[in-house]
């Protein structure tokens with residue numbers, strides 16, 4: 001069974017509104033080397049459709065909502081994200097698909113490594129082969 005690991009961030013709320021802070025190796029279980037965000041996603045679009053050999057990520061839906069499907073080669077889970085106070089951990093060697101983005105969705109991603117195309121597995125059959133043969137563990 002694929003384990004879904006979510007992090008609940010503390011909200012520093014007061015009369016003005018809310019603030020969430022995350023730090024390396026505290027709320028986030030790795031050193032953050034890169035941050036990117038996905039927004040303005042067109043209707044019906046699915047993003048991701050790849051796995052990473054080493055990269056770990058935490059995905060936070062800071063606005064709106066989206067669904068992330070995670071697949072470890074055996075088991076698949078759909079996770080609905082709609083809270084800025086919740087982070088989804090996506091470990092290495094997990095096939096991910098992001099879909100059903102609301103118009104106002106901003107999906108923030110914190111990553112453990114700099115961008116490296118060589119770390120991507122974009123071919124589904126190659127991913128299944130790698131899982132079967134335990135290549136990148």
Ligand code: TYD
Pocket residue numbers: 034036038047048049115
């Ligand atoms: P892509 O991997 O297709 O995004 P997704 O996983 O959401 O489907 O990335 C889209 C483009 O952005 C592609 O040309 C690579 C580039 N990119 C970077 O330059 N740096 C990054 O950190 C990321 C995630 C993507």
